[in-house]
Amino acid sequence: MSLKDKLFGSRLFAVGxxxxxxxxxxxxxxxxxxxxxxxxxxxxxxMYSLDDVEHYCARYGYNPIP
Known part of the structure; x- marks a missing residue:
């Protein structure tokens, strides 16, 4: 069992x-x-940082959906 499986109980578990x-x-x-x-x-x-995600989305023209 991987560390991620031990921490979250499943590989499919999404925190957000x-x-x-x-x-x-x-x-x-x-x-x-x-x-x-x-x-x-x-x-x-x-990606491992939300800043990287925000930069990627801005670079390709994606905006957050509320």
Whole structure:
């Protein structure tokens, strides 16, 4: 059993979730596990800092969805 499984009980456990939306209507979902996981259609990017997530979203034109 991995440390993450011991801490959270499951690999699928997400501590938090945020959604971002572009002006053209496309969205991405960011979930927080041990790291942030950004899913943009067919690609998945892992980041370890919310600042990195915010920078990535701003760079590609995504805004937080309240």
């Amino acid at each position: 979730k945020r959604k971002y939306k572009k002006a053209d209507g496309s969205t991405i979902t960011v979930t927080k596990d041990i790291r942030y996981t950004v899913k943009d259609g067919s690609s998945t990017i892992h």
